[in-house]
Amino acid sequence: MRRICIINQKGGVGKTTTAINLAAGLSRKDRKVLLVDLDPQGNVDTSLKVKAEGDLSDAVMGNQVIQQCISNIATNFFVITSKESLSEAESFMAEHENRKEYLKKLFESVNDYDFMVVDCPPAMGLLSQNALSLCGEAFIPVSTDYLGLEGLKNMISFIQRSNTHNGTSVKISRVIPTMYDARNRICKDTLAEIQTEFSQICSYPIRINSKLKEAPKYGKSIFSYAASSRGSKDYSQLVEEVLAMK
Numbered sequence: 464m465r466r467i468c469i470i471n472q473k474g475g476v477g478k479t480t481t482a483i484n485l486a487a488g489l490s491r492k493d494r495k496v497l498l499v500d501l502d503p504q505g506n507v508d509t510s511l512k513v514k515a516e517g518d519l520s521d522a523v524m525g526n527q528v529i530q531q532c533i534s535n536i537a538t539n540f541f542v543i544t545s546k547e548s549l550s551e552a553e554s555f556m557a558e559h560e561n562r563k564e565y566l567k568k569l570f571e572s573v574n575d576y577d578f579m580v581v582d583c584p585p586a587m588g589l590l591s592q593n594a595l596s597l598c599g600e601a602f603i604p605v606s607t608d609y610l611g612l613e614g615l616k617n618m619i620s621f622i623q624r625s626n627t628h629n630g631t632s633v634k635i636s637r638v639i640p641t642m643y644d645a646r647n648r649i650c651k652d653t654l655a656e657i658q659t660e661f662s663q664i665c666s667y668p669i670r671i672n673s674k675l676k677e678a679p680k681y682g683k684s685i686f687s688y689a690a691s692s693r694g695s696k697d698y699s700q701l702v703e704e705v706l707a708m709k
């Protein structure tokens with residue numbers, strides 16, 4: 464099973480949009496996928512309108528077994544949602560001796576999938592640290608603007624420090640330029656810089672597309688909301704790249 468966290472401490476760069484559409488796209492390619500929301504904002508639930516029996520905080524606090532918190536929302540597509548109570552669960556985890564590997568232990572029995580895709584919060588606290596110990600790969604969405612590029616560099620250092628000091632072994636396997644607008648000079652310049660500096664791991668850019676903003680309102684992935692949109696094409700391309708990676 465490939466465990467991929469979608470991570471960037473910078474807010475609003477397209478983490479949740481990428482996590483949802485990557486997971487949905489992989490499931491449409493006959494891969495069994497579990498999408499896990501690790502953000503107390505609960506945007507996965509809001510975007511996919513999941514009717515879950517329990518959420519991640521229930522599993523963390525021991526109120527529900529983890530398997531009961533998994534909802535099947537489409538063929539091959541499974542989800543564990545979160546809500547505000549995950550902040551309390553984070554404090555609960557902080558009291559635990561193995562707090563940085565709490566989720567790794569919790570998810571030990573969850574291995575019947577081809578992919579686990581983890582949507583991280585925009586903060587480098589204990590939840591993101593747990594994502595790094597749970598996952599073998601990190602995908603970093605980065606908005607194609609100057610601040611986005613700075614955030615990317617900070618994010619890479621954070622993951623490298625975690626690998627050195629916290630015993631994680633996360634490979635940064637994709638940098639995903641997001642919100643790309645070819646008419647905008649700063650977008651073009653930033654994309655060129657990212658492509659030069661990270662040529663081996665840089666994905667095709669995800670273009671700015673209003674359909675990607677609309678889809679969550681209808682509880683749909685971009686593939687079922689607007690199959691012929693740019694957003695759908697760009698995320699399909701990402702799915703193909705991910706499947707082609709060794």
Ligand SMILES: Nc1ncnc2c1ncn2[C@@H]1O[C@H](COP(=O)(O)OP(=O)(O)OP(=O)(O)O)[C@@H](O)[C@H]1O
Nearest residue numbers: 474475476477478479480585642670671672675676
């Ligand atoms: N390519 C895109 N084109 C247009 N809008 C986009 C695109 N990608 C994401 N958005 C929109 O931008 C906003 C932020 O995206 P998203 O929630 O995915 O970011 P995030 O990194 O998960 O944010 P947070 O850090 O708050 O969790 C959302 O309204 C989303 O619909």
Ligand SMILES: [Mg+2]
Nearest residue numbers: 478479502506
């Ligand atoms: Mg998000």
